[in-house]
Amino acid sequence: MDPLKHQKTEVDDLFHESRRFEPSEIFKSHANYKDIKIYQDANHDRLKFWEDCARRLEWFVPWTKTLQWDRPFAQWFVGGRINASYNCLDRHIKANMGNKVAFYWEGENGDTQILTYQDVYEQVNKMASVIKGLGIKKGDRVAIYLPMIPEAVVAMLACSRIGAAHTVIFGGFSADALRDRINDAQAKLLITADGGYRRGNIVPLKTIADAAVEQTPSIKDVIVVQRTKQEVPIKSGRDHWWHDLAKTAKTYCEPEPMESEDLLFILYTSGTTGKPKGIVHTTGGYLTGVTATTYSVFDLKPNDIFWCTADVGWVTGHSYVVYGPMANGATQVIYEGAPDFPERNRFWKIIEKYKVSILYTAPTAIRAFMKWGEEYPKGCDLSSLRLLGSVGEPINPEAWMWYYEYIGQKRCPIVDTWWQTETGCIMITSLPGMTTMKPGSATKPLPGIDAEILNEEGEVIKEGGGFLSITSPWPSMLRGIWGDPERYKQTYWSKWQGKNYFAGDGTKRDKDGYFWFLGRVDDIMLVAGHNISTAEVESALIDHPMVAESAVVGVTDDIKGQAIVAFVILKEKNKSSKEAEEILKEHVALKIGSLAKPKQIIFTADVPKTRSGKIMRRLLRDIAEGRALGDITTLADPAVTAALKQKYDEV
Numbered sequence: 001m002d003p004l005k006h007q008k009t010e011v012d013d014l015f016h017e018s019r020r021f022e023p024s025e026i027f028k029s030h031a032n033y034k035d036i037k038i039y040q041d042a043n044h045d046r047l048k049f050w051e052d053c054a055r056r057l058e059w060f061v062p063w064t065k066t067l068q069w070d071r072p073f074a075q076w077f078v079g080g081r082i083n084a085s086y087n088c089l090d091r092h093i094k095a096n097m098g099n100k101v102a103f104y105w106e107g108e109n110g111d112t113q114i115l116t117y118q119d120v121y122e123q124v125n126k127m128a129s130v131i132k133g134l135g136i137k138k139g140d141r142v143a144i145y146l147p148m149i150p151e152a153v154v155a156m157l158a159c160s161r162i163g164a165a166h167t168v169i170f171g172g173f174s175a176d177a178l179r180d181r182i183n184d185a186q187a188k189l190l191i192t193a194d195g196g197y198r199r200g201n202i203v204p205l206k207t208i209a210d211a212a213v214e215q216t217p218s219i220k221d222v223i224v225v226q227r228t229k230q231e232v233p234i235k236s237g238r239d240h241w242w243h244d245l246a247k248t249a250k251t252y253c254e255p256e257p258m259e260s261e262d263l264l265f266i267l268y269t270s271g272t273t274g275k276p277k278g279i280v281h282t283t284g285g286y287l288t289g290v291t292a293t294t295y296s297v298f299d300l301k302p303n304d305i306f307w308c309t310a311d312v313g314w315v316t317g318h319s320y321v322v323y324g325p326m327a328n329g330a331t332q333v334i335y336e337g338a339p340d341f342p343e344r345n346r347f348w349k350i351i352e353k354y355k356v357s358i359l360y361t362a363p364t365a366i367r368a369f370m371k372w373g374e375e376y377p378k379g380c381d382l383s384s385l386r387l388l389g390s391v392g393e394p395i396n397p398e399a400w401m402w403y404y405e406y407i408g409q410k411r412c413p414i415v416d417t418w419w420q421t422e423t424g425c426i427m428i429t430s431l432p433g434m435t436t437m438k439p440g441s442a443t444k445p446l447p448g449i450d451a452e453i454l455n456e457e458g459e460v461i462k463e464g465g466g467f468l469s470i471t472s473p474w475p476s477m478l479r480g481i482w483g484d485p486e487r488y489k490q491t492y493w494s495k496w497q498g499k500n501y502f503a504g505d506g507t508k509r510d511k512d513g514y515f516w517f518l519g520r521v522d523d524i525m526l527v528a529g530h531n532i533s534t535a536e537v538e539s540a541l542i543d544h545p546m547v548a549e550s551a552v553v554g555v556t557d558d559i560k561g562q563a564i565v566a567f568v569i570l571k572e573k574n575k576s577s578k579e580a581e582e583i584l585k586e587h588v589a590l591k592i593g594s595l596a597k598p599k600q601i602i603f604t605a606d607v608p609k610t611r612s613g614k615i616m617r618r619l620l621r622d623i624a625e626g627r628a629l630g631d632i633t634t635l636a637d638p639a640v641t642a643a644l645k646q647k648y649d650e651v
């Protein structure tokens with residue numbers, strides 16, 4: 001996509017200028033931030049703004065230098081010592097908040113648990129003692145592969161308590177994907193479960209983990225949480241049931257006073273090559289960013305019931321289930337399963353039951369709810385809601401309006417939050433008590449964030465389309481790619497000769513300075529809000545013995561935002577068939593996880609390439625979306641495209 005050539009669309013005409021929404025007077029008058037001065041002050045002295053945010057946390061030792069910027073490597077709050085688990089737990093208990101509910105947990109099968117801050121504190125201390133006892137030390141990596149159960153949060157905080165870095169792998173990933181991430185991180189310990197529930201079925205996490213761990217020599221121990229109670233193989237000496245270990249675990253484990261710049265976690269995200277990138281986040285800056293934005297963007301109050309529907313396997317779960325809300329002492333809901341199980345009103349039932357006041361979910365979910373119809377939310381009492389959030393991809397104005405009308409009942413402001421695994425915290429969105437909303441726009445950079453739209457040359461575009469760039473360092477920015485500083489420089493800092501951060505998003509800015517996100521400009525697809533690279537799916541396909549070559553594109557999809565279409569060239573002795581298509585789809589699910597399964601596979605004799613041999617994905621997208629073909633002047637052999645289009649039209 002070329003954002004510089006962005007044409008005005010119908011949607012722009014419809015919503016861009018005319019549609020504006022203001023927060024209600026009631027919301028405004030109670031909001032945590034209501035004065036425009038916050039932007040002006042932050043603009044005037046950005047470092048002071050972030051220092052004030054950092055002071056919302058408890059530091060064992062104060063920092064001596066706020067920012068050390070050796071472009072593109074930042075260090076924040078240098079010299080300070082802090083512990084994330086301490087800030088999420090001990091601090092609240094010392095403030096007599098031990099009895100406050102931390103989590104209302106709801107299993108998909110109807111199981112429930114209520115955990116206070118004291119309960120979470122006890123569990124975290126036990127798990128921290130146990131993993132320390134297994135020989136895990138500060139700086140070691142621990143892999144976590146769990147369903148959405150309280151133990152997932154406990155495991156993360158247990159790691160940060162002793163200074164071990166967690167790397168959480170989403171429970172939908174396959175054994176191969178799990179293995180590769182464990183090996184890249186060289187994790188010593190894996191924390192998993194027997195299984196988890198998804199749409200009434202059991203996801204056999206332990207069996208998948210066993211297959212992975214066969215090829216991960218760094219893993220010495222596996223802790224298994226019992227969730228589903230089905231039988232699973234236990235390898236003696238290596239595997240340990242969590243409930244057995246917990247029985248004799250020490251009930252207190254000293255929190256490690258971490259340097260601000262010590263590693264907090266690694267989280268893998270797709271890159272433009274087949275190899276996922278281990279995004280590195282450190283302690284003080286990350287915690288500052290997520291704590292401040294949870295308070296400001298979600299307007300969090302002590303009595304709120306906050307529900308972020310993201311899995312802890314994604315950055316949204318790290319920042320807005322674990323660290324941000326817990327550092328703020330929030331009461332939250334966690335739900336284990338699918339939104340349509342047992343019925344399509346599950347989310348609304350949960351909101352009614354727990355009186356959720358802030359809901360943070362993804363456009364792909366909203367579009368599914370829209371399709372199912374408003375009778376589901378209408379049948380439940382949603383009057384507890386006061387604020388809505390959206391994350392993961394651009395929210396189309398239609399979905400925004402539906403969310404506003406049927407979920408927020410025209411009463412709740414919507415924060416459309418733009419950020420990335422790499423940015424750690426929300427970067428571009430409204431402050432809900434003071435920003436005029438425009439449906440489909442993430443609005444403006446938050447106080448303390450410098451963002452601009454740049455053209456190829458790196459010149460600022462005040463109005464119009466270009467590439468989003470963050471132009472000053474921010475506390476929760478990634479510190480690098482695990483084990484690969486060159487790739488870090490190459491991916492994020494090479495576009496404008498090391499000067500500015502390249503986010504990979506095409507964006508335009510309107511005359512009011514509002515940001516409108518147009519989608520990725522690189523080869524990363526956003527499928528149901530999940531980041532998947534074309535190269536990753538291509539290499540999964542090529543891995544199959546039938547396949548000679550493949551080219552993968554993301555095409556527009558009503559529900560998922562984008563869906564994966566794969567063009568596949570088979571080796572000569574193989575014939576294309578419906579069966580072959582199914583085999584290859586399953587193979588991708590096996591290599592990566594079913595989230596990466598192509599929606600459609602098109603067998604072809606060739607794919608269009610430039611004269612230098614680069615696959616022309618833009619043309620493939622045009623074909624797959626049934627559009628007239630775009631510019632083919634750089635194409636090596638135009639006949640390939642014509643043949644392919646004909647083939648596709650036949651399919």
Ligand code: WT7
Nearest residue numbers: 316391392393394416417418419420421517531
């Ligand atoms: C990419 C980052 C941020 C947590 C979830 C995804 C897209 C995310 C928005 C939004 C438009 C958005 C961008 C970004 N994105 N939120 N509100 N509006 N686009 O994290 O997997 O690292 O993906 O998601 O393209 O670069 P991620």
